Amino acid sequence: MINEAKLEITPASSLPELQEIKVKYLGKKGLLTAELKTLGNLSPDDRKIRGAALNMIKTELEALFDNKELELKNAALEAKLASESLDVTLPGTAFQTGGFHLLTRIIDDLATIYKGLGYQVVQGQEVETELYNFDALNIPSWHPARDLWDTFWLTDGRVLRTHTSPMQARFMEAFEPPFRIVVPGKTYRFEAVDATHEAMFHQLEGLAVGKNITMSDLKGTLEEMAKGLFGETSKVRFQPSYYPFTEPSADFAVYWENKRTGQAKWLELGGSGMVHPRVFEEVCKLRKDEVYAGQRGFAFGLGIERVAMIKYGVPDIRYFFQNDLRVLKQFRGNLE
Numbered sequence: 431m432i433n434e435a436k437l438e439i440t441p442a443s444s445l446p447e448l449q450e451i452k453v454k455y456l457g458k459k460g461l462l463t464a465e466l467k468t469l470g471n472l473s474p475d476d477r478k479i480r481g482a483a484l485n486m487i488k489t490e491l492e493a494l495f496d497n498k499e500l501e502l503k504n505a506a507l508e509a510k511l512a513s514e515s516l517d518v519t520l521p522g523t524a525f526q527t528g529g530f531h532l533l534t535r536i537i538d539d540l541a542t543i544y545k546g547l548g549y550q551v552v553q554g555q556e557v558e559t560e561l562y563n564f565d566a567l568n569i570p571s572w573h574p575a576r577d578l579w580d581t582f583w584l585t586d587g588r589v590l591r592t593h594t595s596p597m598q599a600r601f602m603e604a605f606e607p608p609f610r611i612v613v614p615g616k617t618y619r620f621e622a623v624d625a626t627h628e629a630m631f632h633q634l635e636g637l638a639v640g641k642n643i644t645m646s647d648l649k650g651t652l653e654e655m656a657k658g659l660f661g662e663t664s665k666v667r668f669q670p671s672y673y674p675f676t677e678p679s680a681d682f683a684v685y686w687e688n689k690r691t692g693q694a695k696w697l698e699l700g701g702s703g704m705v706h707p708r709v710f711e712e713v714c715k716l717r718k719d720e721v722y723a724g725q726r727g728f729a730f731g732l733g734i735e736r737v738a739m740i741k742y743g744v745p746d747i748r749y750f751f752q753n754d755l756r757v758l759k760q761f762r763g764n765l766e
């Protein structure tokens with residue numbers, strides 16, 4: 431029986447097949463069980479001998495089945511491992527990455543340009559007091575110039591900063607001259623929103639203070655920025671203007687030769703001027719010392735969205751904040 435069983439067990443190729451063979455020999459109605467049932471018909475002596483022989487066969491058969499079962503299980507495991515093994519030469523699955531917002535990229539570009547000119551990049555706060563947003567900048571409450579900035583007032587009398595200029599006073603209050611800083615950040619105005627005006631937008635403020643600073647330093651600095659943003663052929667021109675915290679004041683435009691369209695244009699970017707002596711006086715009052723008496727400096731402020739709209743031909747400022755991926759994705763890769 432053992433040899434017969436071996437002939438069937440050895441070629442078995444699956445566990446269900448092996449199970450069938452096992453039932454055939456060891457099952458309730460199996461061949462060995464049938465043999466065992468015949469023991470009753472034998473004499474006690476024969477039964478003893480035959481019984482012992484059948485038990486040995488049973489043990490041997492069980493060992494044969496157990497070994498084969500193990501062998502089949504191992505083979506199945508190996509096949510599974512082989513089929514699941516990693517082929518490192520296959521191309522990977524592409525996964526989506528995020529990207530920086532166009533405005534963040536422009537702020538970063540501006541920060542890089544100004545760091546190259548020895549400027550520190552500092553951040554201000556978006557909720558400001560009237561003191562820093564207006565009074566310290568020579569805009570007392572009775573001054574008609576306050577109307578230049580349509581303001582969001584909080585119920586506690588504070589404001590959402592209407593420009594990044596409050597950091598001029600805050601920085602001078604905390605640090606001594608000479609220094610050069612730029613302040614990028616969000617600003618808010620109670621405006622009727624249209625294609626070029628938002629209620630929330632971004633500005634970059636610049637302030638340089640030192641004994642011998644002149645208007646030509648301001649022009650040279652803005653020109654470096656223009657070249658960094660719009661290429662070596664870019665230049666800057668001033669137009670007389672008015673800001674309560676600068677005297678003289680000038681709006682500035684940059685010249686841009688657009689290589690894509692072949693057009694050259696002058697583009698208004700922001701306001702600037704020499705720091706008004708009254709601002710230094712206000713800072714002396716805040717500091718309770720005279721460190722800023724007799725100092726000179728220049729300041730400027732520009733709209734970041736304006737730069738983005740000009741440089742990348744974005745026709746409507748509202749696109750920046752609608753978070754439409756079709757718009758945002760256009761500015762993810764190399765922008766040149």
Ligand code: FA5
Nearest residue numbers: 593595627628631699700701702729730731732733736
């Ligand atoms: C100012 O806010 C001054 N603080 C700038 C300044 C700083 C002058 C330092 C002198 C010295 P103005 O209100 O013009 O200035 O705003 C500056 C720039 O911000 C504008 O040229 C424009 O590009 C942008 N801007 C102003 N209002 C909005 C708005 N509602 N939406 C989008 N951009 C705006």
